Amino acid sequence: MLTTDELRTLIADHESDRVELTTSTTKTDKFGEAICAFANDFPNHGQPGYLIIGVDDKARFSGLTVSDELLKNLGDLRSNVNIEPLPAMTVQKYTLGQGEVAVVEVLPSDLPPVRYKGRVWIRVGPSRRGANQQEERILTEKRTALQRSFDVRPCMGCTMTDLTLDLFLVTYLPAAVERAVIDENNRPAEQQMASLRFYDLASGCPTNAGALLFGRDPLRWIPGAWIQFVRWAGATVADDPIAERRFSGDLITVLREVETFVSLPAQSHPVPESALRERTAVDYPTVAIRELLLNAIMHRSYESNAPVRFYWYDDRIEIQNPGGLYGMVSPENFPRQTDYRNPVLSEALATLGYVNAFGRGVIRAQEALRRNGNPQAEFTFETSHVLATIRKAAA
Numbered sequence: 001m002l003t004t005d006e007l008r009t010l011i012a013d014h015e016s017d018r019v020e021l022t023t024s025t026t027k028t029d030k031f032g033e034a035i036c037a038f039a040n041d042f043p044n045h046g047q048p049g050y051l052i053i054g055v056d057d058k059a060r061f062s063g064l065t066v067s068d069e070l071l072k073n074l075g076d077l078r079s080n081v082n083i084e085p086l087p088a089m090t091v092q093k094y095t096l097g098q099g100e101v102a103v104v105e106v107l108p109s110d111l112p113p114v115r116y117k118g119r120v121w122i123r124v125g126p127s128r129r130g131a132n133q134q135e136e137r138i139l140t141e142k143r144t145a146l147q148r149s150f151d152v153r154p155c156m157g158c159t160m161t162d163l164t165l166d167l168f169l170v171t172y173l174p175a176a177v178e179r180a181v182i183d184e185n186n187r188p189a190e191q192q193m194a195s196l197r198f199y200d201l202a203s204g205c206p207t208n209a210g211a212l213l214f215g216r217d218p219l220r221w222i223p224g225a226w227i228q229f230v231r232w233a234g235a236t237v238a239d240d241p242i243a244e245r246r247f248s249g250d251l252i253t254v255l256r257e258v259e260t261f262v263s264l265p266a267q268s269h270p271v272p273e274s275a276l277r278e279r280t281a282v283d284y285p286t287v288a289i290r291e292l293l294l295n296a297i298m299h300r301s302y303e304s305n306a307p308v309r310f311y312w313y314d315d316r317i318e319i320q321n322p323g324g325l326y327g328m329v330s331p332e333n334f335p336r337q338t339d340y341r342n343p344v345l346s347e348a349l350a351t352l353g354y355v356n357a358f359g360r361g362v363i364r365a366q367e368a369l370r371r372n373g374n375p376q377a378e379f380t381f382e383t384s385h386v387l388a389t390i391r392k393a394a395a
Helices: 004-012 028-040 068-079 133-141 144-148 165-176 179-184 189-195 208-214 251-262 286-299 343-351 361-372
Strands: 019-022 049-053 089-096 099-106 119-124 127-130 227-232 241-247 268-272 278-282 308-312 316-322 378-381 385-391
Touching (some): 004 019, 004 049, 004 089, 019 028, 028 049, 028 099, 028 119, 028 127, 068 089, 068 099, 119 133, 133 189, 165 179, 165 189, 165 208, 165 251, 208 251, 208 343, 227 251, 241 251, 251 286, 251 343, 286 308, 286 316, 286 343, 286 361
Parallel strands (some): 019 049, 227 308
Antiparallel strands (some): 049 099, 089 099, 119 127, 268 278, 308 316, 316 385, 378 385
16 A cells, blocks of 8 residues: 555645545445546556545545545445456555545456446546447457466357357346447447457457357366256265256356256245244255355366266255365455456356355355354365355254
């Protein structure tokens, strides 16, 4: 973060393409657009941008008292699913001679273009505005560091004819991009997909994320992209399977089918709350199964040929995804710390409404289990996989 002398210099220079000054404390859309613009770093400074709250555009202090609630609200922008993909940012309070300010520091994103509510924002000099098609294309071409993640590498051999294009144009695009932007857009589908990281213009083919989400048969290129469900007759895999199902195909359809499947009526039983009252509990709350399955789909390694395993035993459910913990996540800080092996797929799940806020799926699952009377989910971390175990609620 800034030193106080550096902050004074930025304020004295008024607004620029790296600084936005505001006295508002409640305009979330304004904050989101500013963060998006700084993350896109259109001038290509390679330096952080700063949203400074408590000073107007003439560098006059507003007399703001920076409360803990304000800092918390600004910090919550780090998990706002309207900002996609999420940039790195920090929030800090400063006390200067003229008054207090809150400062949001935003680092340039490795995955531009960053969008707020489906629109790309940039800074040109001291002003913030929506990017036009040419500016968005420039941001798309800046994305050299993106090749580090599997989901944005080109899916060699896959072509546009291998995709169900309506899934992108009719289902995904309206959810990801503002309607006014779509109406103005006359670019080919390849360029529209490239702006959302589903097509690699240099290689002339969809990315792995594009093949996974919209491919007619993703298993041709990504053999492990399926979910294996087995209902076992006992408590081990040595017992007979009594039901099996394979979820495969484009990921959008798989997500719909899985959500419907786990929402089927569950076996329930009465639980006494007092001598005269009882409540109905299910063996496993749907929310917990759903969140842990989504977590496995989102964070798994798609470079493995193994599927996500969804095994249902008499006394527990096990959900196992290929690939160990990723990046900054460790057994000690899980699930408080979040990192993304598949940032484009994570963004897609948020866009489609399967993720309500980044990094909260496991926490939501644990809370649903607690309310239903189940033990907390157990996690086993190996270099090859992560195993989540849900125990049946006591009858």
